[in-house]
Amino acid sequence: MATKTEPSFRESVDLMFNRAVALMDLPPGLEEKIRVCNATYMVRFGVRLRGRIQTFTGYRSVHSEHMEPVKGGIRYAMGVNQDEVEALAALMTYKCALVEAPFGGSKGGLCIDPRDYDEFELEMITRRFAYELAKRDLISPSQNVPAPDMGTGEREMAWIADQYARMNTTDINARACVTGKPIGAGGIAGRVEATGRGVQYALQEFFRHPEDVEKAGLSGSLEGKRIIVQGLGNVGYHAAKFLSEEDGARIIGIIERDGALIDDNGLDVEAVHQWIGKHGGIAGFPEVLHVAEGASALEHDCDILIPAALEGVIHMGNAAAIRAPLIIEAANGPVTAGADEILREKGTVIIPDMYANAGGVTVSYFEWVKNLGHIRFGRMQRRQEEKRHQLVLDELERLDRYLGDAWSLSADFKEKYLRGADELELVRSGLDDTMREAYQSMHEVWNAREDVHDLRVAAYLVAIDRVAKSYRAKGL
Numbered sequence: 001m002a003t004k005t006e007p008s009f010r011e012s013v014d015l016m017f018n019r020a021v022a023l024m025d026l027p028p029g030l031e032e033k034i035r036v037c038n039a040t041y042m043v044r045f046g047v048r049l050r051g052r053i054q055t056f057t058g059y060r061s062v063h064s065e066h067m068e069p070v071k072g073g074i075r076y077a078m079g080v081n082q083d084e085v086e087a088l089a090a091l092m093t094y095k096c097a098l099v100e101a102p103f104g105g106s107k108g109g110l111c112i113d114p115r116d117y118d119e120f121e122l123e124m125i126t127r128r129f130a131y132e133l134a135k136r137d138l139i140s141p142s143q144n145v146p147a148p149d150m151g152t153g154e155r156e157m158a159w160i161a162d163q164y165a166r167m168n169t170t171d172i173n174a175r176a177c178v179t180g181k182p183i184g185a186g187g188i189a190g191r192v193e194a195t196g197r198g199v200q201y202a203l204q205e206f207f208r209h210p211e212d213v214e215k216a217g218l219s220g221s222l223e224g225k226r227i228i229v230q231g232l233g234n235v236g237y238h239a240a241k242f243l244s245e246e247d248g249a250r251i252i253g254i255i256e257r258d259g260a261l262i263d264d265n266g267l268d269v270e271a272v273h274q275w276i277g278k279h280g281g282i283a284g285f286p287e288v289l290h291v292a293e294g295a296s297a298l299e300h301d302c303d304i305l306i307p308a309a310l311e312g313v314i315h316m317g318n319a320a321a322i323r324a325p326l327i328i329e330a331a332n333g334p335v336t337a338g339a340d341e342i343l344r345e346k347g348t349v350i351i352p353d354m355y356a357n358a359g360g361v362t363v364s365y366f367e368w369v370k371n372l373g374h375i376r377f378g379r380m381q382r383r384q385e386e387k388r389h390q391l392v393l394d395e396l397e398r399l400d401r402y403l404g405d406a407w408s409l410s411a412d413f414k415e416k417y418l419r420g421a422d423e424l425e426l427v428r429s430g431l432d433d434t435m436r437e438a439y440q441s442m443h444e445v446w447n448a449r450e451d452v453h454d455l456r457v458a459a460y461l462v463a464i465d466r467v468a469k470s471y472r473a474k475g476l
């Protein structure tokens, strides 16, 4: 964790913001308007559990309403506090601007360790929290749309959606009040994997730019790259799985709450994930080196470090010892402002959180649009697309017959070409496009401006400029 001399999470975000704003020419006062959090609501509510009333503390912070609804996850963790939700809400504003999701930034949290409660209790707590937020328009399809974050997932989002619908029985768009729902409750294909998938797409795009790869002292592609992941939860698991199974990267380290697993030959991500599901941690995972002090593995030699658990894990106390030349911030705020400075001086390339983990909000945006449209993506086009492809295929088959042995269709061409895109393919395509476009906007600033030395400042410059334009257009 961060040492005492280090700024808080929110101060860290503000310091990074200030570094970028110093390179901009904003009208007086606008900088402050963008930086500060508009409002933070704190609620204490009681739920009768195990024969007594238990009091819980929750937050919902709205950072910027330059676009509405505002958007951001709800986190269940013991460490939730005002500083943290405000930092996360600010990051949401910049993240949405960077990936052009038409939302302002928000975030929520509940001080609770979900492992201390059974499913029924969690449902009671979640529904009561949702009630407290919804009655103040802090959950609403047109004003504030939460999503999953640490400690929450599809199940909690389904309870929130249902609670909102019970309170707003005639709202035809009620389902759009929250994203990250299960498919059967108005969710979208590909949302669960979205943030991890986005991390994969972000790295793929990074490796499409050899000049950027070179800045990290690396070369080639993702194939064979040695990766260490911290946190094998929703984000870390999917990122590690896709990078190892689809891109040929080697996951040589997995850091969890109860230590780290290290295997330079590469770990079986799926097997470790299943082990955690069964045993609650990585301890006892067979035939692999187990390091008791998990955080020390952040300093292990590797090509790419993916912190995907929580904030402040790379701080002034360990930054100098980090050996990875490339860090991709899958978690929000894993590198403190102090550590960021040390790493930049060392030449470490950091792909910043506001971009790296934007896959979640991007697919949440698709889900929200789907809910408002009341139709699954691809439902109108899919079969028509297949019919048109059949026309081309008929012609190609005619040519195939005509040319005889001289040429023939490849074995799986027919099957691949004939299939119209379903919702999952469309979602992945939209996510890939978003991650590529957003990377390119940062890349341009990073490479074109002599006063910009890192991707984080580039990301802030792009995001703040877009938010500023939106405020200016409104005459603020």
Ligand code: NAD
Pocket: 148, 149, 150, 151, 152, 195, 230, 231, 232, 233, 234, 235, 236, 255, 256, 257, 294, 308, 309, 310, 311, 330, 331, 332, 333, 357, 358, 360, 361
């Ligand atoms: P999660 O609860 O699914 O997973 C977190 C994982 O980290 C768990 O496996 C947990 O055991 C592990 N962990 C917790 N403390 C740890 C520690 N001290 N050391 C090592 N491992 C530890 O959460 P998630 O949804 O995957 O979120 C992880 C990060 O990604 C958070 O910073 C979150 O804000 C960010 N994020 C999540 C999403 C999303 O869609 N879920 C979107 C954007 C950003």
